[in-house]
Amino acid sequence: MKAHYQRPMGRWYLRPFYLFVYTLRELTAVFVLLYALVLLAGLAALAAGPEAWAGYRQALTHPLSIGLHVLILVAALYNSITWFMVAPKAMPAVFIGTRPLPGLLITLAHIVVFAIISVVTVVLAGAG
Amino acid sequence: MTRFDHRPSLESTRHDVVIVGGGGAGLSAAIAIAEQHPDLSIALVSKVVPMRSHTVAAEGGAAGVVSASDGLDLHFRDTVAGGEWLCDQAAVDHFVARCADEMVRLEHWGCPWSRGADGSPAVRNFGGMSTARTWFAADKTGFHILHTLFQTSLRFPGIQRFDEYFVHDLLVDDGRCRGVVAIDIASGGFHALQAGAVIMATGGAGRVYRQNTNAGILTGDGLGLALRHGVALRDMEFVQFHPTTLPGSGLLITEGCRGEGAYLTNRHGYRYLQDYGLGPEVSEPAPKTMELGPRDRLSQAFWHEQQAGRTVDTPNGPAVHLELMHLGRRKIAERLPFISELAKTFVGVDPARAPIPVCPSVHYTMGGIATDITTATAMPGLYACGECASVGIHGANRLGSNSLAELLVFGREAGLNAASFVLDHAGQGEGTALAAQARDSAARASAWLARPAGGLRLAELREQMTTAMQDGVGIYRDAERMVAACETLENLSQSLDRISLDDRGRCFNTEWLSAIELGFTLDVARCIAHAALNRKESRGAHQRLDEYTQRDDDQFLRHSLAKLAPGQPPQIHYQAVNITRLAPGERRYGAEQTP
Amino acid sequence: MNRGNRQIDILISRYDPERDDQPRTERYTVPYAHDSSVLDALLYIKDHLDGSLSFRWSCRMAICGSCGKMINGVPSLSCKTFLRDYAPGPLYIEALHHFPVIKDLVVDQAGFFDKLPESRPWLIRDQERALADGPHRQSPRQRARFASTSACINCLLCYAACPQYGMKPDFAGPALLALVERYNADSRDQGKAERMPMINAEDGVWSCTLVGNCSAVCPKDVDPAAAINRNKLESAKDYFLRFLKIGSGGAE
Ligand SMILES: Cc1cc2nc3c(=O)[nH]c(=O)nc-3n(C[C@H](O)[C@H](O)[C@H](O)COP(=O)(O)OP(=O)(O)OC[C@H]3O[C@@H](n4cnc5c(N)ncnc54)[C@H](O)[C@@H]3O)c2cc1C
Ligand code: SF4
Ligand code: FES
Numbered sequence: 001m002k003a004h005y006q007r008p009m010g011r012w013y014l015r016p017f018y019l020f021v022y023t024l025r026e027l028t029a030v031f032v033l034l035y036a037l038v039l040l041a042g043l044a045a046l047a048a049g050p051e052a053w054a055g056y057r058q059a060l061t062h063p064l065s066i067g068l069h070v071l072i073l074v075a076a077l078y079n080s081i082t083w084f085m086v087a088p089k090a091m092p093a094v095f096i097g098t099r100p101l102p103g104l105l106i107t108l109a110h111i112v113v114f115a116i117i118s119v120v121t122v123v124l125a126g127a128g
Numbered sequence: 129m130t131r132f133d134h135r136p137s138l139e140s141t142r143h144d145v146v147i148v149g150g151g152g153a154g155l156s157a158a159i160a161i162a163e164q165h166p167d168l169s170i171a172l173v174s175k176v177v178p179m180r181s182h183t184v185a186a187e188g189g190a191a192g193v194v195s196a197s198d199g200l201d202l203h204f205r206d207t208v209a210g211g212e213w214l215c216d217q218a219a220v221d222h223f224v225a226r227c228a229d230e231m232v233r234l235e236h237w238g239c240p241w242s243r244g245a246d247g248s249p250a251v252r253n254f255g256g257m258s259t260a261r262t263w264f265a266a267d268k269t270g271f272h273i274l275h276t277l278f279q280t281s282l283r284f285p286g287i288q289r290f291d292e293y294f295v296h297d298l299l300v301d302d303g304r305c306r307g308v309v310a311i312d313i314a315s316g317g318f319h320a321l322q323a324g325a326v327i328m329a330t331g332g333a334g335r336v337y338r339q340n341t342n343a344g345i346l347t348g349d350g351l352g353l354a355l356r357h358g359v360a361l362r363d364m365e366f367v368q369f370h371p372t373t374l375p376g377s378g379l380l381i382t383e384g385c386r387g388e389g390a391y392l393t394n395r396h397g398y399r400y401l402q403d404y405g406l407g408p409e410v411s412e413p414a415p416k417t418m419e420l421g422p423r424d425r426l427s428q429a430f431w432h433e434q435q436a437g438r439t440v441d442t443p444n445g446p447a448v449h450l451e452l453m454h455l456g457r458r459k460i461a462e463r464l465p466f467i468s469e470l471a472k473t474f475v476g477v478d479p480a481r482a483p484i485p486v487c488p489s490v491h492y493t494m495g496g497i498a499t500d501i502t503t504a505t506a507m508p509g510l511y512a513c514g515e516c517a518s519v520g521i522h523g524a525n526r527l528g529s530n531s532l533a534e535l536l537v538f539g540r541e542a543g544l545n546a547a548s549f550v551l552d553h554a555g556q557g558e559g560t561a562l563a564a565q566a567r568d569s570a571a572r573a574s575a576w577l578a579r580p581a582g583g584l585r586l587a588e589l590r591e592q593m594t595t596a597m598q599d600g601v602g603i604y605r606d607a608e609r610m611v612a613a614c615e616t617l618e619n620l621s622q623s624l625d626r627i628s629l630d631d632r633g634r635c636f637n638t639e640w641l642s643a644i645e646l647g648f649t650l651d652v653a654r655c656i657a658h659a660a661l662n663r664k665e666s667r668g669a670h671q672r673l674d675e676y677t678q679r680d681d682d683q684f685l686r687h688s689l690a691k692l693a694p695g696q697p698p699q700i701h702y703q704a705v706n707i708t709r710l711a712p713g714e715r716r717y718g719a720e721q722t723p
Numbered sequence: 724m725n726r727g728n729r730q731i732d733i734l735i736s737r738y739d740p741e742r743d744d745q746p747r748t749e750r751y752t753v754p755y756a757h758d759s760s761v762l763d764a765l766l767y768i769k770d771h772l773d774g775s776l777s778f779r780w781s782c783r784m785a786i787c788g789s790c791g792k793m794i795n796g797v798p799s800l801s802c803k804t805f806l807r808d809y810a811p812g813p814l815y816i817e818a819l820h821h822f823p824v825i826k827d828l829v830v831d832q833a834g835f836f837d838k839l840p841e842s843r844p845w846l847i848r849d850q851e852r853a854l855a856d857g858p859h860r861q862s863p864r865q866r867a868r869f870a871s872t873s874a875c876i877n878c879l880l881c882y883a884a885c886p887q888y889g890m891k892p893d894f895a896g897p898a899l900l901a902l903v904e905r906y907n908a909d910s911r912d913q914g915k916a917e918r919m920p921m922i923n924a925e926d927g928v929w930s931c932t933l934v935g936n937c938s939a940v941c942p943k944d945v946d947p948a949a950a951i952n953r954n955k956l957e958s959a960k961d962y963f964l965r966f967l968k969i970g971s972g973g974a975e
Contacts (some may be wrong), residue, residue: 004823005738005746012886013903016796019886022934054961086935089949092956098462098867157905177836179877181788235858238846238909240866240873247860272873279844279902314825343781376758442757470784472805474758488804489822513752516747587770630774636826639774 025082032108034068084110136574136634137317138567141162143288144168144550145543146308146321148295149329149351150178150530151513152270155277156539161547162284168547171321172281173290173310175345175641179278181344182331183535186270187382187466189252189262190532192227195499198259201225207530208710210256210422211494211523212668213685217708219501219520223530223537230536231263239276240265242463252362252463253387254529256422258415258721260387262529266707267384267466273532290457293319294641295349297569298326298357298510299562305357305510306562309569313641316634318573320566324550327542328354328497332515336653337490341373347722350516352499352648355655359505360689362703363495365654366669367661368526369603370491371426374474376444378489381467382530387420388463391451392426393483394438400448400544404429406718416721424525424669425717427488431603442485449483456480488603493661494522494669497642498689498703502543509549513542520687520706540714576629576643584630586643593620593646597653601660606674610661617654618697624650655690658698681712726767727756731806732813733764735776737827746824750813753806761801761816762790765828778828785942787901788876791883792828793817798880798940819883821892835874835899836958837878841921842903843894847914872905872950874943881937881947887930894930895921897937897947904950907957919961926956 013023045056059065087110090104095101145161147154150172158172166619174181193203195458203224208215231249235241241249242264254262265272281287292313299307307322330350334342351361372381372392386392389412394400399418404408406421406429413420430448433439452460452467457480460468464479471477471484496518503511503519504641513519514535523532593616600613624647631639666672686702693699716722724863730752738746751772762780769776778801780790785803792801806814822830852859881897882888887894903922907915922928923954931951939949 003740004825005740005743006823007746007820009886009889012889018936018939019934022936026932082808086933086948089935089938090933090952090955091870092953093949095864098863098870100867100871103949112879176781176787176789177877179830180781180789182782182787184876185782185784186785211873229854232854233860236846236852236854238906238911240869240909241858243861243863243866245863247862247865249858268786268874271876275873280846282840314831343783343787345781377783444758466786473785585770586774631777633739633826635740635773636777636829637775638777639769 021082025079028075028079031072032079035072035076080114081111084114135722136570137315138565138570138682139317140320140322140566141171143171143321143323145324145325145327145546146171147327147329148173148308149181149331149514150174150176150278150289150291151181151329151514152183152273152277153331153539153542154178154181154327154329155274155281156536157513157543157546158287158330159277159281159284160543162281162286162541164544165547165551166284166286168286168550170287171323172287173293173295173308173321175292175294175313175349177291178289179274179535182275182346183274183532185341185380186273186532187267187341187380188254188384188387189264189269189529190227190231190273190536191254191257191262191527191529192231192533193224193261194231194249195259195261196252198261202258203227205262205710206257207521207527208523209713210527211521211525211705212679212715213512213681213710213712213723214366214523214667214687214708216501216520216707217346217710218706221708222501223521223534226534226537227533230533230540234273234276234536237276237280238273242266242475246396252384252419253415254527255383255386255420255426256527256717257529262387264384267464270324270532290319290321294644295353295621296351296573296644299565300357300507301561301565304508305614308667309566311573311641314636316637318566318570320563322562324553325511325546327546328510328512328516329514329539329542330516332493333649333652334438334490334493334596336597336649336656337367338598339373339376339378339589340490341370342490343379347645348493348516348648348652349645349648350512352651353495354510354512355651355690355692356372357507358691358703359507360498360691361495361652361655362498362520362687362688362689363524363659364493364655365663365688366494366522366524367425367490367601367656368492368494368669369427369488371423371430371488372450372486373489373491374470375442375485375487377474379470379474380491381450381470381484381486382464384424385450385452385464385467387413388459389413391453391454392419392486393449393451394433395440396438397449400433400438401429404432405720408719412485416717418718421717422525422527422715423491424671425445425707427603428671430488435717439487440485440575445487447485449489450486451483452479453481453483488643494518494524494526498687502545503538503595504545504549509547509553511542513538524670538684575701576640577632577634577637579628581628583626584623586627586629586639589620589623589627590646590649592616593650596620597657603658604671604673605660606672607661608674610657613659614654614657614697617657618651621650621654651692655692655698659688659690659700662700685712725934726754727961729755729810731755731764731810733768734813734815735768735828736815736817738777738818738824739775739826746817755806757807759806761792761794761799761804761806761814762764764806765801765816773854776828777826786876788878789821791819791878791880793820793883798883800878800880800942804944819879821883821889822879835877835882835896838895842899843914843918843921844902844906846906846909846912847917848911849913856929858974861910868910869905869908871945872901872908875901875905875945875947876943878942880940880942884940886934887932891926891930893926895926897951898945900928900931900954901945901947901950904945904954922954923958923961928952928958931955
């Protein structure tokens with residue numbers, strides 16, 4: 001008998017579309033990391049004294065920095081929401097009687113809580 | 129590169145017991161042997177991976193007496209009367225006494241039976257049963273039984289599986305069955321499995337008809353194999369039409385729906401079964417009444433409604449309505465989720481909102497390879513169990529949920545008895561004679577691949593066969609149409625060797641297998657048609673419209689036995705029925721039922 | 724069957740090991756009606772146009788798990804997928820991805836079946852229960868805990884949907900890990916410890932990167948992705964427990 005045919009994987013991370021969604025989710029994590037670095041730099045500046053801190057704040061207002069922050073915001077939003085979409089799969093099963101809690105509900109709950117926390121944070125930041 | 133090889137490979141192995149078929153019956157047999165005799169080597173041969181066998185499609189449930197208000201005697205009476213006294217009463221007694229144990233055994237192996245609030249397995253009503261005694265796992269009972277059996281079988285190293293091996297012949301030496309010859313489907317090579325005993329568990333033959341509830345694999349191979357080696361088929365004229373299946377495709381809508389309380393209505397929204405001796409009209413499911421009448425009666429009632437023009441027209445033919453709406457979405461979701469899925473997928477109906485159109489389709493082969501109560505056939509070393517066998521418990525009409533129970537009870541029986549036979553007859557068959565037999569058989573099967581092109585098309589012959597059966601040997605029969613069917617079938621069987629195949633390769637050549645299957649199916653069809661023509665009475669699933677509309681116990685309270693000799697039409701003989709304690713009487717349902 | 728009067732073109736990726744080195748694509752035109760499935764179309768082709776086309780099928784009712792194919796790139800059961808949803812066509816059908824192709828639309832499933840016994844998919848009890856003791860008690864709530872994971876029909880669509888399996892054929896994969904979860908979650912079972920090594924293994928749950936696509940294509944709502952990721956929790960717990968035991972010089 002002749003050999004079986006093994007199909008090569010090809011560019012699986014681009015197509016079909018749902019795999020592209022996944023690829024992007026993993027890629028956007030890089031931006032989340034980037035933002036963590038930005039915050040870390042701020043912390044370092046704060047520790048280094050008022051001058052460094054002022055410099056850091058100055059740098060943040062640069063158009064390049066603002067552009068980067070917008071990019072990070074979009075990426076982080078995408079990352080969070082796609083994670084919320086798989087959240088029902090990553091947590092222990094929740095049952096009401098004999099029925100499992102629908103995954104969509106869990107995802108929605110995550111998004112709602114996320115929205116509330118964001119609003120509260122923005123308000124607190126504005127007040128402070 | 130050669131397209132095919134005239135001298136195919138032929139491997140050979142030896143086993144203690146070879147089991148042909150990996151459905152509920154075959155797996156039960158295998159596990160029983162492996163448990164009791166861990167030293168015996170068991171070969172489990174199946175043309176599909178075992179858990180794809182058609183047991184997987186059984187929906188409604190499996191019978192087993194458990195509740196205090198029920199009794200073995202009641203189950204016995206329901207079964208014998210349901211089979212219109214053509215049952216072997218000793219076999220029925222043996223059967224009903226063992227059903228519940230088998231259900232418990234499955235439970236211990238992990239079968240997810242549906243449960244009552246107190247945590248014990250629940251039972252539901254089923255057609256022709258005088259009380260609720262049908263165990264179920266939602267409406268996927270067969271699926272759960274088969275997967276439980278398959279997964280449990282993985283525990284036993286003694287069971288060697290030959291998945292996707294197609295058995296096309298038996299090895300017989302000196303009148304004793306000594307193994308099988310199979311095609312390894314993936315490679316197309318041959319494999320002789322020699323054995324001390326062989327168990328047939330190949331399932332039914334619903335594919336003999338055009339519209340049926342059966343899987344593509346149910347082509348009656350085991351029946352055909354037995355016939356070719358001189359073993360008789362019993363009671364083949366009794367073919368069950370299931371009253372509630374989807375028009376066109378024949379997909380099954382389980383009797384469990386009616387067990388849960390569904391109604392059958394005609395085009396006027398009228399529950400017509402009350403006009404056929406099944407009334408009174410009751411709103412809650414009542415045993416043996418209305419929708420819970422036996423299958424033969426319900427399918428016959430449909431036929432009359434159709435004649436009277438009271439059925440509903442669908443693009444796939446006439447139908448009646450199965451109404452579940454009043455059960456409510458919750459109950460449907462809990463008890464009948466698969467039906468809900470099937471109705472939505474295949475006819476676009478949400479059963480919580482609209483009726484499902486249904487009509488009768490061929491469902492079950494009551495007859496089969498004739499065996500005694502120990503599942504032994506007339507050929508030493510050959511056993512049969514499950515739907516391919518006729519151990520004698522179904523008679524002229526099987527009651528729903530008796531078949532799954534039969535697989536377990538008689539599957540186990542076959543395994544243990546075959547094992548004892550092997551141990552009692554130690555010393556295997558003569559290897560060289562069997563090897564020569566296997567070689568000849570392989571060469572005959574290979575001849576299909578060498579046929580000249582331009583012959584008849586396989587599918588056309590198959591279509592002519594199923595049409596002949598559907599038209600000639602249906603719910604109601606008469607001599608004229610049965611004679612016509614018999615003639616067509618004889619002609620088709622002459623034409624078989626004028627078929628040519630498009631595929632001459634060996635690797636996964638399913639066209640080749642289909643051709644061999646068609647040979648088996650045609651032989652089974654011929655036996656059904658001839659046995660039906662010869663039975664000059666009406667009983668159970670065999671109803672005639674010509675001068676034989678009545679049951680005739682004097683002449684025909686007998687089993688038919690069909691045998692086949694090469695180049696001749698089937699020969700039909702008769703065999704006495706074993707009646708031990710319930711004298712033949714009248715079947716009564718609805719208001720007139722007797723316990 | 725009602726064959727219908729509409730027509731649709733179907734492209735099929737074919738491969739005959741006795742002839743081809745690479746798959747080739749063939750085009751067929753088939754008639755169809757509102758209720759014609761992709762399986763009906765394949766059967767029509769086999770019966771009337773080209774008998775040499777090979778594919779698996781059996782039950783026609785989405786329960787035997789035989790008939791999985793890639794339909795326009797998505798792993799699907801061909802008996803449960805309807806031509807009407809692809810009008811005007813054409814449709815592209817291939818063998819399930821990630822598995823070696825034996826012929827045409829038939830793949831070699833050994834990668835799954837050979838690993839099956841390792842997951843110990845049977846009820847394990849410390850003490851086997853005697854028949855005379857009758858059935859275990861199990862409440863409807865307890866049964867609900869493994870209702871979805873016990874619904875798997877082994878159709879392997881999830882494997883064809885999983886890029887991790889495509890790159891790492893040794894990965895136990897969605898259906899197998901769901902099966903482990905099925906028995907672990909059964910109130911009657913006491914075999915969790917025996918199944919832990921398979922979960923913990925490199926080819927166990929940690930090969931999953933939560934693409935989630937297995938659950939999206941599953942025709943029986945088994946949700947294998949959830950089963951796997953719940954077992955990541957179990958596996959982590961198991962690891963820490965063992966870690967603690969070693970740290971505290973505990974017994975065993
Ligand atoms: C849709 C449906 C629903 C049903 N529901 C119920 C129900 O609710 N209750 C009930 O009691 N009964 C029910 N039945 C009937 C019951 O399910 C069957 O009678 C039973 O499952 C048959 O089991 P089996 O083991 O005999 O054969 P099957 O499960 O059909 O298995 C046959 C086996 O034989 C193998 N085989 C066949 N030919 C060959 C060959 N040539 N070479 C190798 N292997 C071969 C196949 O691969 C397969 O493994 C139902 C039947 C159908 C069709
Ligand atoms: S988990 Fe779903 S997709 Fe995977 S094999 Fe089971 S039924 Fe098929
Ligand atoms: S043919 Fe059985 S699942 Fe499609």
